[in-house]
Amino acid sequence: MSGKGTLSNLQVMRGVAALMVCVYHFRYLLENDQAEWLFRNGWIGVQVFFVISGFIMVYTTQTRSEGTSYSPRTFILKRLIRILPLYLIATALYLVILNPSLELSTESVTKLIKSVLFLPQMTSEEGPAYGFPIIHVGWSLNYEMLFYLLFFAGLFFAEHTRRLLIPGVLLAGGLVVPSFFSGNLHTSYSTYLEYPVPVLNFLLNPVLVLFLTGVLIGHLYPVINMPKTRSRILLYSSIAIFTFYVLGVTGIPFNSLTDSIFCGLIVFAAVFNDKHTSANGGNRSIMAFLGDSSYSIYLLHPILIIIVKRVFYHLEVDSNILIFITGMMLILIVSGLSFRYIESGISQKLKKILNV
Numbered sequence: 004m005s006g007k008g009t010l011s012n013l014q015v016m017r018g019v020a021a022l023m024v025c026v027y028h029f030r031y032l033l034e035n036d037q038a039e040w041l042f043r044n045g046w047i048g049v050q051v052f053f054v055i056s057g058f059i060m061v062y063t064t065q066t067r068s069e070g071t072s073y074s075p076r077t078f079i080l081k082r083l084i085r086i087l088p089l090y091l092i093a094t095a096l097y098l099v100i101l102n103p104s105l106e107l108s109t110e111s112v113t114k115l116i117k118s119v120l121f122l123p124q125m126t127s128e129e130g131p132a133y134g135f136p137i138i139h140v141g142w143s144l145n146y147e148m149l150f151y152l153l154f155f156a157g158l159f160f161a162e163h164t165r166r167l168l169i170p171g172v173l174l175a176g177g178l179v180v181p182s183f184f185s186g187n188l189h190t191s192y193s194t195y196l197e198y199p200v201p202v203l204n205f206l207l208n209p210v211l212v213l214f215l216t217g218v219l220i221g222h223l224y225p226v227i228n229m230p231k232t233r234s235r236i237l238l239y240s241s242i243a244i245f246t247f248y249v250l251g252v253t254g255i256p257f258n259s260l261t262d263s264i265f266c267g268l269i270v271f272a273a274v275f276n277d278k279h280t281s282a283n284g285g286n287r288s289i290m291a292f293l294g295d296s297s298y299s300i301y302l303l304h305p306i307l308i309i310i311v312k313r314v315f316y317h318l319e320v321d322s323n324i325l326i327f328i329t330g331m332m333l334i335l336i337v338s339g340l341s342f343r344y345i346e347s348g349i350s351q352k353l354k355k356i357l358n359v
Contacts, residue, residue: 010062010273010274010277011277011280011291012238012273012274012276012277012280013055013058013059013270013273013274013277013294014290014291014294014295015273015290015291015293015294016051016055016269016270016273016294017052017055017293017294017297018290018291018292018293018294018295018296018297018300019048019051019290019293020048020049020051020052020055020297021048021293021296021297021298021300021301022048022293022300023042023045023046023047023048023051023249024045024046024048024049024140024301024304025045025300025301025304025331025334026042026045026331027042027043027044027045027046027048028045028304028305028308029304029308029327029330029331030042030043030045031323032323032324032326032327032330033323033324033327034323034324040250041250043251044249044250044251044257045249047249047257047262047266049143050213050262050263050266051266051269051270052143052297052301053143053146053147053150053210053213053214053217053266054213054214054216054217054220054263054266054267054270055217055270056147056150056214056217057150057213057214057215057216057217057218057219057220057221058217058218058220058221058224058270058274059217059221060150060151060154060217060218060221061217061218061220061221061222061224062221062224062274064078064154064158065162065221065225073158074158075155075158075159076359077359078151078154078155078158079151079155080357080359081354081359082148082151082155084349084350084353084354084357084359085298085346085350086144086147086148086298088345088346088349088350088353089298089299089302089341089345089346090119090138090141090144090302091119092345093138093302093303093306094115094118094119094137094138094141096306097137097138097306098115098137100306100310101306101309101310114136114137115137117136118136118137118138118141121141121144121145121147121148121149122145123142123145123202123205124136125201125202125205128195128204129193129195130191130192130193130194130195130204130205130208131146131192131193131205131208131210133195133204133205138302138305138306139305140301140302140304140305141302145205146208146210146211146214149205149206150211150214153169153172153173154169157169166222169218170215170218170219170222173211173212173214173215173218174212174215176206176207176211177207177208177209177210177211177212177214177215177259178190178209178211178212178259180207181196181207181208181209184196184197184198189209190209190212190258190259190260190261191209191258191259192208192209192210192258192259209258209259210259212259212260212263213259213262213263213266215263216263216264216266216267216270217267217270219267220267220270220271220274223271224274224275227275228278229275229278231279234272234275234276234278234279235276235279237271237272237275237276238272238273238276240272241268241269241271241272241273242269242272244265244268244269245265245266245268245269248261248265249265292339293335295342296335296338296339296341296342298342298346299337299338299339299341299342299345299346300334300335300338303334303337303338303341304330304334304338307330307333307334307337308326308330308334310333311326311329311330311333312326312330315329
């Protein structure tokens with residue numbers, strides 16, 4: 004987001020979404036029915052990330068005021084530099100530290116290759132993952148890379164053309180074509196459809212509708228101006244509405260359309276409220292710091308919690324609550340260091356080398 008300032012509310016939202024996913028995965032450690040009820044739908048933090056990603060791609064690639072366009076080469080290299088280094092390091096850590104006895108076989112090598120190339124495993128008929136990569140949470144990065152490739156292709160077209168082209172492809176791929184093949188409105192992420200080629204279940208998953216929502220918000224962002232008071236009311240109202248939705252008290256089912264509406268609402272409110280923050284993004288908060296570290300939190304938390312559990316096992320400490328507290332603290336510390344020295348450090352060096 005160079006040159007356009009920091010969207011501080013969006014950074015906070017990234018931090019919250021990352022923590023939602025963490026607590027969702029580790030809620031069983033709390034051994035509490037209330038905690039289960041509170042955090043059972045924390046997986047929707049991933050859906051928030053997808054909407055944010057759709058917005059950010061439009062926000063960062065819109066034609067600058069001086070009339071220069073965004074290079075497809077610059078775009079794809081920045082995306083790879085942002086995603087790939089930490090993902091490769093995390094994959095290596097998992098293999099070396101957590102699974103050192105992994106036997107080399109055609110199956111394991113194929114899984115590794117597909118994992119590092121962000122290709123769907125297609126070893127399961129249950130979506131949206133269709134089989135997990137080596138790091139299980141990496142399934143969502145497969146969709147991120149798919150979206151990046153679509154956006155990369157769109158950058159070869161004039162801006163007025165891709166304003167219609169990219170949303171059109173996302174709408175067709177995420178809703179129209181799946182609905183045609185299923186014979187009804189298809190909004191389920193998990194359903195396996197009988198396409199001529201199985202991988203089309205991944206390529207045409209309703210997850211694409213979430214990216215579409217973010218893209219549409221990105222196109223609305225420059226043309227809508229909202230008074231500060233109204234944008235603040237919208238933000239607080241959207242937080243309340245989103246919270247009720249995630250808790251399940253509304254009774255509204257979770258699917259690609261409803262997730263897009265409620266995740267889109269809170270992202271919309273956050274970015275339009277950010278128009279009234281100062282140019283430097285306002286005061287930095289701990290949640291904004293978590294937003295910076297959100298990718299590291301998301302990618303590293305499954306590895307770190309396993310390490311903590313193993314250490315506690317060897318120390319003969321039998322307390323899931325203590326594992327949860329220690330694990331969350333370690334995740335925050337390691338993710339902060341990861342952001343500073345791996346995400347930022349390596350990325351800056353690679354950008355200089357590749358001149359992007």
